[in-house]
Amino acid sequence: MAAGTRGRMTKRTVTRSVPRGPRGDRLALLGVYLNDHLAGATFGTQLARRLAKNPVDAASGDTLRTLATEITADRAALLRLMKDLGIRARGYKAGAGWAAEKIGRLKRNRRLLSRSPLSPLLELEALRLGVAGKAAGWRTLRELAETDARLDAARLDDLLGRADRQAETLEQLRVRQAAESFRTA
Numbered sequence: 001m002a003a004g005t006r007g008r009m010t011k012r013t014v015t016r017s018v019p020r021g022p023r024g025d026r027l028a029l030l031g032v033y034l035n036d037h038l039a040g041a042t043f044g045t046q047l048a049r050r051l052a053k054n055p056v057d058a059a060s061g062d063t064l065r066t067l068a069t070e071i072t073a074d075r076a077a078l079l080r081l082m083k084d085l086g087i088r089a090r091g092y093k094a095g096a097g098w099a100a101e102k103i104g105r106l107k108r109n110r111r112l113l114s115r116s117p118l119s120p121l122l123e124l125e126a127l128r129l130g131v132a133g134k135a136a137g138w139r140t141l142r143e144l145a146e147t148d149a150r151l152d153a154a155r156l157d158d159l160l161g162r163a164d165r166q167a168e169t170l171e172q173l174r175v176r177q178a179a180e181s182f183r184t185a
Contacts, residue, residue: 027085027086027087030085030087030144031082031087031088033137033140034078034081034082034085034087034137035082035087035089035090037078037133037134037137038075038078038079038082038089038090040130040133040134041071041074041075041078041134042075043130044071044075044127044130044131044134045068045071045072045075047123047126047127047130048064048067048068048071048072048127049068049072050123051064051067051068051120051123051124051127052064052065052067052068054120056120056177056180060173060176063169063173064173067127067166067169067170070162070166071131071166074134074159074162074163077155077159078137081141081151084150084151085148085150085151117180117181118181120177120181121174121177121178121181124170124173124174124177125174127170128167128170128171128174131163131166131167131170132167134163135160135163135164135167138156138159138160138163139160141156142156142157142160
């Protein structure tokens, strides 16, 4: 009971979004986990779009646009999975991912008003790491699909396969960009 404004006691209503007990605790933890992945997916989507808009060369432009489209679709797939599991997307987590990508642009790169030749390399590495994290999340959900009928194992296998292809493509782009960034005249 809590004290009311006029000295009387009133009941406080406490609502929980998940059931009490071990099952509810696991669902709450899964909600935290997936919302953290949503923050990462939001960061990755913004970064992929940025790289696609500013490709280093024409050869990588089409590849980066395709990756940006896929990464955006992967974020949407995560949101659908969360909905299927009854997990509410936390806007502040997605907002934090969005803000982190914007703040990441402010890195010290020895250039004040222009992009450093190092920026694309660091951005490709960050995106590559993000895709590895996404793949880990898909693997976790794939394991849960063995005992949770709300999760489509075949769909998760497809998402995991796409993440693996994205990681391979990003690694090829990263290696090429590293050679370009550090090439001496």
